[in-house]
Amino acid sequence: MxxxxxxxxxxxxxxxxxxxxxxxxxxxxxxxxxxxxxxxxxxxxxxxxxxxxxxxxxxxxxxxxxxxxxxxxxxxxxxxxxxxxxxxxxxxxxxxxxxxxxxxxxxxxxxxxxxxxxxxxxxxxxxxxxxxxxxxxxxxxxxxxxxxxxxxxxxxxxxxxxxxxxxxxxxxxxxxxxxxxxxxxxxxxxxxxxxxxxxxxxxxxxxxxxxxxxxxxxxxxxxxxxxxxxxxxxxxxxxxxxxxxPEREAIRPSAAAGASSAPPVLSIRGLSHSRHFHDVDWDASGGRITGIYGLVGAGRSEVAMTVFGALRAASGRILLDGREIMPRSPAEAMALGIGYLPEDRKKQGIFAPMGLESNLTCTGLSRLSHGGWLLNFPAMLTETQAIMRRFAIKADTPGTAIGTLSGGNQQKGLFARWAGQTLRVLILDEPTRGIDLATKAEIHGFIRQLAQAGTAIVVITSDLAELMAVSQDVIVMRQGRVVDRFRGTAVTAERVLASAIGAATSSQEHAA
Amino acid sequence: MSGFRSGRILILGVFALLVLGGFAVGNPTILSADNVSSMAVFAVELGIIAFGQGLVIEGGDGAIDLSVGAISGLAQILTALFITHGLPWPVGIGIGILSGAAMGGCNAAAIARFRIPPIIATLGTMFAFTGLALIASEGNTIDLTAAPARFLAAGQGSVLGVPFQILCVYLPLLGVLVLVQHRSRFGRALYLAGTNATAAWLAGIHVKRLRAATYVLSGALSGLAGVIAAARLGTATPDGVPEANLISIAIVVLGGASIFGGDGSPVGTAIATIAIAVVNYGLNYNDFNPTLQAGMMGLILVLVVLVENLVRGHLPRLIAAARNRRKMA
Amino acid sequence: MKSSALNLGPAAPALHGPRRVPVAWRALLARRETALLGVIVLVVTAVSLGAHGGFWTRVNLDGLMVTCAITAVPAAGMTLVILTGGIDASIGSMLGLVSAIGGLLFVAGWPVAAVVPVFLLAGAALGWINGLIILCGRVPPIVCTLGTLSIFRMGVFLMMGSEWITALPPGLTRFFVADHLGPLPGAAVIALVIMAALAAFLRVHRTGRRLFAIGNNEEAARLVGIPVRRLRWMTYTILGACVGLGALMRLGQSPIVQTTTGSGFELGVIAAVVLGGTELSGGRGGMFGTFLGTLVVGLVGDAIVLMHIQPFWSGVVLGSIILASVGLNEGRRARQVVS
CATH class of the missing domain: 3.40.50.300 (P-loop containing nucleotide triphosphate hydrolases)
Known part of the structure; x- marks a missing residue:
């Protein structure tokens, strides 16, 4: 019945x-x-x-x-x-x-x-x-x-x-x-x-x-x-x-070749948090996209937030270009050249009732003001319009409230916040969650462009297709620990998934 | 949205004119130059405090400052004590403003450092500052009529026929605040923090520092208002500016700020100050008891928020529901 | 989860301390009630030594108990309001308005038996109005009750002008202050009964438990079908009735009604509840804490009088105690979030 x-x-x-x-x-x-x-x-x-x-x-x-x-x-x-x-x-x-x-x-x-x-x-x-x-x-x-x-x-x-x-x-x-x-x-x-x-x-x-x-x-x-x-x-x-x-294929060899010998821009060594993650090692190289895969609650976002100064680690080291850093706030991390696109668009990302202009320029206020305190409105407007063109953000005017736009346009706006900065490392936490496939592909294109410009990109995702589509190196996390890592071509979807859900027991390095 | 709503300002202007007109019909002398000027100087003190309250409320997450009246009282008493003990008057004024800022600093520390909810923290400091003002003054008012004429001029003098504190304090302050809130990085960051504190923090804005700064500014402005009131009246009282908490919140809300933060403008606050001052002065002029005046302020505050919520929240939903029902049928 | 771990500023270290091992004595020390008992012992000791025997007299103890009772009854109601995440700053004027209404009825010659219920009903009605504005009008509680604080006061003035009412039935004083049950004056007995009843209500009654649930997680409470709006509204109404009773007891202590009756009363009541450990964000706290908080507030006032300290100090002392106790508590809780 x-x-x-x-x-x-x-x-x-x-x-x-x-x-x-x-x-x-x-x-x-x-x-x-x-x-x-x-x-x-x-x-x-x-x-x-x-x-x-x-x-x-x-x-x-x-x-x-x-x-x-x-x-x-x-x-x-x-x-x-x-x-x-x-x-x-x-x-x-x-x-x-x-x-x-x-x-x-x-x-x-x-x-x-x-x-x-x-x-x-x-x-x-x-x-x-x-x-x-x-x-x-x-x-x-x-x-x-x-x-x-x-x-x-x-x-x-x-x-x-x-x-x-x-x-x-x-x-x-x-x-x-x-x-x-x-x-x-x-x-x-x-x-x-x-x-x-x-x-x-x-x-x-x-x-x-x-x-x-x-x-x-x-x-x-x-x-x-x-x-x-x-x-x-x-x-x-x-x-x-x-x-x-594409889901089942290995990563494009062209992208994987060469760069793997360069020293990483961001290195995390033995980073632990009392609750969220334990003894985590990450490496992200300049000009490459490192994908972090894991299920919700694997501690991926928490590691990223620690690098970004929004959480405090109990122990471990974070190295940026070989120099040890421990940012105490996102502002400090940004000054060091680290950017972070948060996971929850509505709660952590957008200022819904405010205009696109305010939303797109909020990470660059010091750059966009005279003497560091008086806002330079013409420059802000120019930058906003440039961003809207470059990322094809569909809105009537730069003053349109971001909350009235579609999820895809909001997400492009959040992404664009960081694209205009000069960054050493950009961490993108679920950059395409809940948006349509066309915009998804668009954002993936922007991510690749940014990487080609030399930034070390870290993409945190629970979407296996996305991981396979953009990342050159892959780190898999489960229950607050790194359980697997792949460099270059050896990555396959089955392998990643198996590690993430704990079906595979090994934790060795898979090198190209 | 950041910035002020022109519609709101129009309504407030019309409201103020209507009220003034109403009073004028009953008692035409209210429109004499003297009366208009004393209405204006009366408004200045409340207006200055409301600026500070506005900054605090814009910071968001239920931030509110219930100690503004107490701060104006203690600052007033300290200034008066220093002046009556023979210190030069500029020092006295400086003491008033700086002590206000320091008291605001206490609020900031309690809220940002010790995570005490703003209502409780400022309620506690309100107790404490009022108590200290009473202790310092031994419960009396302090006569300042013998104070240097230049000090009293801060509340009684006039420049080019306009009361000193309007031309030389309030209007410049308004200008600076408009600059700060609409043109400066601080103002933009404050709006962002008030709209979505988490997103602002993740965009590199020091939310706690900003909020702490609003309490310090609010304290300094309350201190300044207390000093001006003392100079105007020629006495300092431990009570400070009467009904400052209620009226400053009413002004800020009336001026178009959301009580939940991330919204508001000094221009709106200034116009709301005029509207409130007209009502208050009109009642005063017609010999309404201060209790009744305060009651009217309370009524205005509650009604404005109520109507605003109904218009913003309930009505659109009701209309949408009705539309849906029609579609279904 | 994640957002609660996220904090908004440089004060982060407190959030990231090491996990604490719960030790029995530490847990006991950390309890608000223990700290309050400590304060009470301290104040009583100081006042016993400093007031030349003035504290342990019949007259003083009776006066202290009646004063505490007058705060305690509204504080019991306020505990319910704050538990569900609300606050009511208007009760000082509410007390004045209820006293004025009741006083005028006494003057008009109504019998005591008829006026006593009026006190309770008038209080409940005023609390109901606050609830209406807050819950149907969606006005934040602090904004609404700051407004009604002055509106109710205006009501007192409109009814009384600058007159005083002193023609109050002597029975009130006899009943609340002079008559004793054992060592306790009538007002104290009533306050204890009401606190005990509301404590039991909070502990074992379905509705009381639901008030805790609302304070814990209003959204979840709504989802499991708890009538959130009605219950929060109810707390304001109960508080109103408690204030009505408080007004009646106050007329027993000092049989006079004037325009300023009850002004500032709200501060002592809120202080007592907050001191007692009921959290402003709702969901935690209780009646025993409020009881101790009331004692502290009453004792501090009494000590200041007995020790011939300027009465102005009471505000400073009370303000500091509030800041210190809530500040310590919040700091401790921030550390607990980690573990």
Whole structure:
């Protein structure tokens, strides 16, 4: 029986169509894997399923009956719950209270009945591998993996019949992932319908009974999990714009040759942070693009932020052109010739209500002012217009608020902030996340140009296709450590992916 | 957006004229040169404090300075004590401004270094500065009528027929602040930090230092306002400029700044100061009790933010919802 | 995650200290309550030695307890407000306005039994208005309540002019101050009962736990279906009712209503709550801390009177205590973020 069915779901945000007619069927006692790249519309689809977003067109059926999900509460009342990647928690409340937040068991005076809540949750504890002693600890004491389990427990005690997992393993260790997979199988065998959203191919055969591929807001494939091969899925995920070819090939030899003997511009030696990364070594050479691959939470951004002076390392050395540096703020790092394009465009990047001019010139204010303090408006305007032309940023005027532009144009603007500076090192953290493929290719072109001009470029990415497309050297990180590195031609997508998810055990240097 | 909104300024101007007109119908003498001039000098002190408050609020993340009134009081008392003890008047004025800056520095340290939420930090220093002013003055006002005439001229003199503090303090200050906020790197950085502190920090802007600087500036400006008020009235009181917290925040919000930071302009603040001063003076002139005047200020503050939120937030959403509903039907 | 590790300035070292091993005594020392008890012992010792026996007299202790009670009841309500991330700076004028309304009704000859509920209802209504502006009008709490601080005061003036009301029923004084239950005057008993009730409410009642949840993570609270707006609104209303009761008790202590009644009252109450360790950002704190904070505020005022220190020092001392205690706490928490 079909527990949940989506028919022709369409959703647009401000003229951009995120979902262009999605159909999906989720049966009780089955796991549906929804596979898609970043920006394929997965997150919009989850929000639709959980009532956080209302579709413009199409219908949702539960047990064959059409329903309109008013809000997440309503969806939950109908038995649909989502477990998000980064759990929404109440850090200072106990685990038990987190499980029962919003649906506490009380007596008729409203007094919270701890014993009754313990009784209600106890049957689920063993199937979730949760110790009962954890229940009285503050939620903040738990690691992310356990916090996710707590949220699953929350879904179970509320009688969830459809559980949506949103890329749950991205931030988990290997052991935690294995445990989670086991739990998901148990939940499925228990008769619940599972929707598992991921962009990781290798999870499909482990988890799915069925796989639906989402590309650019459309379903491009729908198969039983046993029928598919990774090649097929990759092709479907890429859509028709790419063929699968470049992903599997080695890096262009022309780019890889020669320069590898030059001393690195940026060297990191034994860099450790109390929480985020341990004993990390990176090298980035001038004129080359070094790709840093790893899953979310591997500590890549944190290392970059340390180099950029936004985090402080506990130990280790950072060398720029052989000289030891330890910037204490981004301003200091910039003065040394280091640039960093942050990962989260909205939170860390743009000044949404302010004009393009303010956004594009914010890293060069000292250069663009008289005597270092009085802004030189004509120069700022000229520079803004030059940048807009050079990077083909589509906006009416230099004064147009950047928040009103498309994600791709915003991202080009953020990239352009650094392109005008004279830099020794530029670290780009997910430079093309959530933008369309044409702009992606454009930005990749700009990155190569910058590298040819001699800057050492570091590209941090979770997008394997991007890694393979731009990088000449590759460093793979997992759980705060460097697990593999490749120089020149020897890099293959399988190898990188295997290292990143911990399938390969070796950690040797692969030289050209 | 950075900069001021011309629409807001127009509305404020019309509002001020209407209020003034209303008072003038009831009591035409309010428009006499003397009265207009005393309205203006009254506005100067609040206007100067509002400039400082505006800088603080533009810094973003709920920054606010509740100690401006207390700072003006303590600065006033210190200046008066130094002058009555025979120090030259320029030193006295310098003491007033510098002590204000130092008190602002205390706020800055508490907020930037010790991470105390701005509301609590400035509430604490407000207690402390008011207490110190009362201690220093032993709870009394200090008579300054015997102070050097040149000192008193700072609040009572006139140049070319215009009150001294308007021509020689307020207008130059306005000019400098317009330059600083709209033309200088500091002003641009402050807008950026107020709009998105994380992005500003990652673009190489020292957000904490900037915010700390706004508190120091706010303190110095409050000190200056206190000194001018003392010179104008010929006495220094430990209370300083009355209702300075409420009115300065009201002026800043009325002038078009967002209470959440990253927005606002000294020009808007100046025009809002005129509007508030007209209301306040008109009430004063018609013998309204100070309590009533303050009440009206409170009413204006709440109503302005309320209406602004409704217009910016609720109404567009309601309209959009209505449009959607029509489309669906 | 990442954004919380990111900090905005050169004060970064505090964030990156080594992981601390929790040691039992250190944890105990680090607790706000321990520090407050220390301050209380210190002040009591100083005042016992310095006030020539003036502290341990019946009259002084009674006066101190009633004063503390008058702060404690509104502070209990304020704890709920601050726990959910709000603040109310208007309660001084609210106390004045409630006193004026009640006082005028007394003068008009209403019986005490009829006026007492009016105090509570009028307070609740004023708190409800604050909640309306803050939660429906989306006005930041500090801006709204600074405004209503002067608006309520204007209300007092409009009702009272520059008159005084002294014709208040003597029963109030008898009940709140003169009558004792054991060693405790009536006001103190009532304050203890209310604090205990609200403490229990916060600890075991569903709604109380939900207030903590809102303060912890408002967005998540909304997602799990907690009626955030209604509950936050409720806290302002409860605070209003508490202020109404505080006004009534204050009339027992000093039976007079004038235009300035209650001005500055909000500062002592906010100080007590913040001293007690309830965090302005919400989600952590509680009633026991507020109780101790109230004692500290009351003791400091009493000590200053008894030791013949200029009363102006009370502001300086209180301000410094607030800055020191919150500053130390924030610094400690910043280090904990790492581990």
């Amino acid at each position: 079909n527990r949940l069915e989506l028919r022709g779901i369409v959703k647009s945000f401000g003229g951009v169509r995120a979902l262009k007619g999605v159909d999906a069927v989720i049966a009780a006692g089955r796991t549906l894997v929804l596979l898609g790249e970043n920006g394929a519309g997965k997150s919009t689809l989850i929000k639709t399923l959980t009532g956080a977003v209302r579709p413009d067109e199409g219908e949702i059926l539960i047990d064959g009956t059409p329903v309109v999900l008013r809000d997440p509460m309503h969806a939950r009342a109908l038995g649909i719950t989502a477990v998000y990647q980064e759990p929404m928690i109440f850090p200072h409340l106990s685990v038990l209270e987190n499980i029962f937040a919003g649906c506490e068991i009380t007596d008729r005076f409203g007094r919270v009945q701890t014993e009754a809540m313990l009784r209600a949750v106890r049957p689920w504890l063993s199937s979730l591998d949760l110790a009962e002693s954890l229940l009285h600890r503050p939620m903040a004491d738990l690691g992310l993996g356990h916090q996710q389990l707590v949220l699953i427990a929350q879904a179970l005690v509320q009688g969830a019949r459809v559980i949506v997992f949103d890329e749950p393993t991205a931030i988990l260790s290997r052991a935690e992932t294995d445990r989670l997979v086991g739990i998901i199988h148990r939940l499925r065998d228990d008769g619940r319908a599972i929707v598992y959203i991921t962009h990781r191919l290798e999870e499909v055969p482990r988890l799915g009974d069925h796989v639906t591929v989402l590309t650019d807001g459309r379903v491009t494939g729908d198969y039983a999990a046993s029928e598919v091969t990774e090649d097929l899925l990759l092709r479907l995920m890429m859509g028709k714009r790419h063929d699968a070819g």
